[in-house]
Amino acid sequence: MRQEPGPGKHHGAITNSLLRDEIAREARVAATEFADLSDEELLAREAELDQRWDVVREEHQRLYSERRKVKREKSRRGLFLPPLHDDDAEPDVLLSEKLKTALAESKKRRQRRL
Numbered sequence: 001m002r003q004e005p006g007p008g009k010h011h012g013a014i015t016n017s018l019l020r021d022e023i024a025r026e027a028r029v030a031a032t033e034f035a036d037l038s039d040e041e042l043l044a045r046e047a048e049l050d051q052r053w054d055v056v057r058e059e060h061q062r063l064y065s066e067r068r069k070v071k072r073e074k075s076r077r078g079l080f081l082p083p084l085h086d087d088d089a090e091p092d093v094l095l096s097e098k099l100k101t102a103l104a105e106s107k108k109r110r111q112r113r114l
Contacts, residue, residue, distance in 0.1 A: 024029050078096035
């Protein structure tokens with residue numbers, strides 16, 4: 001089983017040829033896609049995409065931070081725990097209380113086995 005060469009490593013002749021062909025294909029596709037644009041229009045499009053990318057990246061960062069805060073608070077409250085098998089029996093009990101009860105019962109069972 002061959003591994004892909006890492007950065008700075010050389011590919012074999014066949015792989016290099018395939019990579020060059022793929023790059024050439026991508027360049028031809030891009031050339032036909034943008035053939036009707038002037039240089040100024042192409043630069044303007046790039047600037048517009050850069051601006052949109054900045055907005056998207058900022059929104060992504062904001063959402064990521066908000067999500068981390070929610071997960072931290074969820075963890076602090078004990079809401080990250082999976083539901084226990086008997087959740088329907090006691091709907092009013094908090095998840096953290098159920099966990100404490102389950103841990104205490106488990107400890108008792110272990111002590112009885114010894």
